[in-house]
Amino acid sequence: MAAPPYATPLQKSWYYALRVICGLIFFFLIAPIVVIIPLSFNSVPFFTYPMEGFSMRWYEEIFGDSPQSLLWQRSIVNSVVIAICSTALATVLGTMAALGLTRAEFPGKSLVMAVLISPIIVPIVVIAIGVFYFYAKIGLASTLTGIILAHTALGVPFVVITVAATLQGFDHNLVRAGAILGAGPLRVFRKVTLPIITPGVVSGALFAFAASWDEIVVVLFLASTEQHTVPRRMWSGIRELLSPTIIAAATLLVIVSIALMFTMEALRRRGERLRGISPG
């Protein structure tokens, strides 16, 4: 971590200046997230350091058995159910579509691709009110099913993109080899294709999970109290009174994010390692 010995003084000072600047930017990126986490253990409802004392009372407000806590717990269950169902749907539909997209050329393919990607491009408010307007007409507003369908649409592009990217390096002769050796299409998929594209499928699924887990705007429009998710409950809390309970919930969300991120990184590095071992 030092400038090369042949660098001129100007280059040296630039070398260190760049590192200082980047250090500050990284501090800006990380500090807000790291700093608020300890505040969720503060014994008094203030958001300043030094903290008065350590306490789990804000977590008890989430996991205890007061009526408020029950609402929080309900929102956690809702979040998990919605995220898992929409991830499963998005992963199956997205993987199938990605397989089809890389196998065939047909007129209007780029248009189809644009439709499949559109959920991450269309502004989320437009999606939310569109879905609300339409789902209310067909009786899907204020139902878990409605939210799951909307979140599936939001997660699908991630699966399509990541699986399609994995398939770019996929050797289709492997499928032919499997077929020649007598395996049916389903068996070829299970035994040949799936094991190869699994990292892509899993990372797509993680993205889809995160998209649903963090989503607030669609829930804001589509959910009544019954279907509130964790972000939706946080939203009401922030608008009324910013209490450390919100920070405690935020901390829980951050923990899930970190878990997702490390799984993702592990997958990515495994992929790089495998590619490094087997050239081509």
Place this chain on the structure above:
Amino acid sequence: MATASPPNGGADANGATTPSAATTPSAADANGVFTVDGVPLKIKLRRAERWARLRAIGLIVPLFLFLMVSFVLPIFTMLWRSVENPEIGLVLPRTAARMQAWDGRGFPPNETLAVVVEEFVAAAGDRTIGKAAKRLNYHVAGYRSLTMKTARRLERAAKQQGMEALLAGPDLIERFKGIDARWGERRFWTILKQASPPHTAFYLLQSVDRDFDEDENVVKVGEHRAIHVDILGRTVFISVNVTILCLLLGYPIAYLLATLPTRQSNVLILLLLLPFWTSLLVRTTAWLVLLQNEGLVNDLAITVGFWDDPVQLVRNRLGVYVAMVHILLPFMVLPMFSVMKGIDPYHLRAAASLGANPLRAFLRVYLPQTIPGVGAGVLLVFILSLGYYITPALVGGPRDQMLSYFIAFHANTTVNWGMAAALSLVLMCCVAVFFAMYQRLVGVGNVKLG
């Protein structure tokens, strides 16, 4: 992609052999290869290829249909609402038909006014008049109370005198003027006419601060109602500034990550990915906590002595910039990083050995090569920030709300779906323009994630 070549290859071979097969059948027989069941291999192969293609399309169909029904159709239905105009036609059907037939000059003829009276009385009776009144109020404030008052008065008069007597007068317009002087202004009648057809350009015109005047010319709306162009301008202005700030902060990071040894850059990338994966709501909340008057930043600044009293850092434009840049920065860095990673470091050394000073080498050799990554990052951040809603709503003040906020406001609070849909269409058009640019630059299938 591997499957794409065999059909072409097959077609070429077919084109080349057909003439010779036609002239010398024996040669074709000699060259022809048959499968076990006696079908020429060429045909069999083509069949198999067609079958494979159908199967591939069959894999896409479920998702395509799913998105069409659960996503595209809802959005188009909602956007279509921006030209739909059902209210008057539903509540006052005969009035709507009569008013459309009226030429808009002077006042509506007496027979038309008689229909208006009858339907106002009927609608006041079954309490549907409020819906029409609300719709008319979109054109000019006060039309709602005018409609409600008129309908109530007419209903009372119809009860006291009977409908026959009510309609008997030779000049019904005088009765309207008697109820409220505003009915003496032609524009209230032309507005009723403009609000009558089943489809209207009214909301779309409103979304760009235009309206029809009494003679159906498109004119600018009055000063106090002209807010939408301002809001669009503000949305673009905030997005441009956020994009510039992200570029300024993101470029050095991407450069550092791309030039560091892999082991070090892998650790730093985690620092970039943590905010990327953290929920938008959590990050916005974090800034709200840090920047509020009793928050950490004010506390620290006062302790250190930067300022003496808490400074307003949040619920204003500053808070919006800080939080949005924080949230969007990873989207800027990641595409630039992946482009910079592919730039050969020897290019810079070659430039230096050819006599360029570091600044010149950077500007002439390095910077141009990073442009694709910069373009992708800039467009991505700009597109995403155009649609921002949650962050400005939480950390911004009333003057910092962007287009999305007003779309949600019209859908939620005023329940004016026409306006919500028209503003959505405006936002969609902006996004579509820049997404088309993004697609030309990056390609839709090459969107990089993480």
